[in-house]
Amino acid sequence: MGAGGLIGWNAVARAMPDGYTLLTTEMSFTIAPGLLPELPFDGYKDFAHIITVAAAPNVLVVTPHLPVKTVQEFIALAKAKPGAMYYGSGGNGTNTHLGAELFNSAAGIELVHVPYKGAGQVLTDLMAGQVQALVTSLSTVLPHIRSGKLRALVVASESRSPLLPDVPSAKDANLPGFHMNFWVGFAAPAGTPQSVVKTLNQTIAAAVNTPNGRHRFAELGLTPVTDTPEQATEKVESEIKRWSHVVKSAGVKPD
Structure with missing residues (x-):
C-alpha cells in the first residue's frame, strides 16, 4: 500500500456520505489497520461497505x-x-x-x-x-x-482454481491456514443512507454479472463474486482481525 492509497482512503472516509464518492477496496485495505495502527481512519467504522465484485x-x-x-x-x-x-x-x-x-x-x-x-x-x-x-x-x-x-x-484456498485445475489447493496439500484470496470491492463513507448503499449494490452487481463484465474479469484472472452489503461488511471486519493477527505473529514492520 502506498502513500497515495492511504490519502485516497482518508479522503473518502471524510467525504460527504451522499453516494457520489466511492472507494475501491482490496486486500491491502484490510492489512493496513494492523500494520499502521496510527491510521487517521477506522477501516471498519468509517466506511459503508457496499459489495465485493471479484476475487482470485x-x-x-x-x-x-x-x-x-x-x-x-x-x-x-x-x-x-x-x-x-x-x-x-x-x-x-x-x-x-x-x-x-x-x-x-x-x-x-x-x-x-x-x-x-x-x-x-x-x-x-x-x-x-x-x-x-x-x-x-x-x-x-x-x-x-x-x-x-x-x-x-x-x-491458497480450500478448493482448486478452475484456471489451474491441475494445481492442488491448500486443502489438497494439507496446508491448513494457507488461505488467502485477492479481492476487489467498493465502499462509501460511513453514514451513507442504507437505501443508497442498497441501490449501489444492485447496480454494481448487475454490471459485474453481464456477459461482458464476467468476460472482462475472466481475462484478468478474476472470478465475479457479488455479495450483499452485510456480507461485504462482515468480510472486511473479519479480514482486518485476521491480518492484524498475522502481522503481529510474524513481527512484520512497515518500510
Whole structure:
C-alpha cells in the first residue's frame, strides 16, 4: 500500500456520505489497520461497505530452475536447506510479504524474505532464479505460469482454481491456514443512507454479472463474486482481525 492509497482512503472516509464518492477496496485495505495502527481512519467504522465484485486465490509460484515439481518437494528442499531459500515480495507489509509468511507458518519452514520496491523486479528475479518463491494473486502470474516461466505449486484456498485445475489447493496439500484470496470491492463513507448503499449494490452487481463484465474479469484472472452489503461488511471486519493477527505473529514492520 502506498502513500497515495492511504490519502485516497482518508479522503473518502471524510467525504460527504451522499453516494457520489466511492472507494475501491482490496486486500491491502484490510492489512493496513494492523500494520499502521496510527491510521487517521477506522477501516471498519468509517466506511459503508457496499459489495465485493471479484476475487482470485493467491498462489505459490517458484522459479522453474528449482528441481521440484510439487509443493511437498519444495517444502522438503526448504527444510533441507534452512536459510538458503528466498522469497521475494513487493515490500514490507505488502500482500506478497504476508502471503509468504502465511505459507511459512502453514508449511513449518522459514523461507528468507527479500523485500523489493515493487512487484515488477520480483517477477524478473524469480524467473531468473535470483529468488526461489513468491506468493501473489493468481491474476498477476497466470500468463507466466501458462508460458512456463513460473511453476505453480499450490493455490491458497480450500478448493482448486478452475484456471489451474491441475494445481492442488491448500486443502489438497494439507496446508491448513494457507488461505488467502485477492479481492476487489467498493465502499462509501460511513453514514451513507442504507437505501443508497442498497441501490449501489444492485447496480454494481448487475454490471459485474453481464456477459461482458464476467468476460472482462475472466481475462484478468478474476472470478465475479457479488455479495450483499452485510456480507461485504462482515468480510472486511473479519479480514482486518485476521491480518492484524498475522502481522503481529510474524513481527512484520512497515518500510
